[in-house]
Amino acid sequence: MKRLLLCFLALLLVFLSGCASEHQAAPEPATQDKLSVVVSFYAMEELAREIGGDAITIHTVIPSGEEPHDFQPKASDLSALSQADVFIINGCDLEEWAPKAIATAHNPKLRVVTASDGADIHYIEMKQVLPGQKEEKAADPHVWLSLKNAKVEARNMRDAFVAADPAHAAYYNERYARFTGKADSLLAEYTRKFAAAQRHTFVTGHAAFSYMASDFNLTQLSLSNVFAAGEPSIHHLKNLADECRRDGLTTVFMEAGESPRIPNTLAREIGARVEVIETLEEGDGTETYLETMQKNLEKLYQSMI
Structure with a gap:
């Protein structure tokens, strides 16, 4: 009787193992x-x-x-x-x-x-971004x-x-x-969050985030243009400060590796703090793409509530 029971248990384990394998992830390739x-x-x-x-x-x-x-x-x-x-x-x-x-x-x-x-x-x-250029368009x-x-x-x-x-x-x-x-989960989560936020505008040092803004119907203001060409004029800095005050912005975002001098100037002018946001043009591999994007979105959201 014991022998029959052991055989039954062995067959059951083989069956269950086969069923489980059907739901396992596709195997990873060998190193070579x-x-x-x-x-x-x-x-x-x-x-x-x-x-x-x-x-x-x-x-x-x-x-x-x-x-x-x-x-x-x-x-x-x-x-x-x-x-x-x-x-x-x-x-x-x-x-x-x-x-x-x-x-x-x-x-x-x-x-x-x-x-x-x-x-x-x-x-x-x-x-519009590089005075003196021909009437042509360039991709962001x-x-x-x-x-x-x-x-x-x-x-x-x-x-x-x-x-x-x-x-x-x-x-x-x-x-x-x-x-x-x-x-898709991140998109759904932050679509809900931004829709309920008090503000829908943010300001950055470099105009690198128009695609992110489009995902969530946000408005990006920036110190420099999408190609980060040249420093902002006094006139642009003054107008930008006025827009930031009008929209009640409390954070100036700058990317990692960017000089903090001008973002700090704007922040002092409008009484805001400076915070780093990642463009993923550089990194050390400690976070995945989605982890970095979630951090970016959460920082933007926290600046708008």
Whole structure:
């Protein structure tokens, strides 16, 4: 009788183990199977990590604190590109050095992903931000600072990973579904919060947050334009201070790495505090993309209640 009972229990364990395995996450690839991914800068790294997880290795071209526009890749970056499976750039003319780097790498298997393809792009009249410019428009490159657009950028990365590594398509699809679910939850949470807030305007040092503002029907004021070109004039500073007082703003936001001198000047003028908000152009990897975005949104919300 004991023997029969033990056999029954053993069969039951095998059955339950098989059922549980049906609901487990897709297995992570072995180390030797990892996809080689090169990204242009930190925001692309974090989004790629959200989708690729442990299935990819990442080489980031632009170090934290470097300007993406004028950056020149090093020999080690070109070497990484020559061996990579996927190269991810944001686009919107942010990485002007990328076409030459791709040509120099001579890598016929390289899949190039312009992450912002298909996103809702904001265009700026250049003569409004840079006096003397021709009547032309330029794209605001800060696409990744919209949760809605980040889902588009993540989808483009997912599609490239699946195409380059179809054996692990289930893994990439699962991580993409998890990412978009969390992004949608954040969108829903802060849509409710901002709708109930006392104010709907915020002020920043650099006009990098128009995409974030659009997600939640907020208004961004700023000391410098979207390209952070030049210092604000006395006239602009005075008008901005008047707008901040009119809207009752109590916080001036500045990005990490930005000089605090002018944000502090505005803050003193309107009796506000200065607080750092992240553009994800640089970082140390201690927080995920979604964790950083949640912190940004909570800081904005707290400044409006």
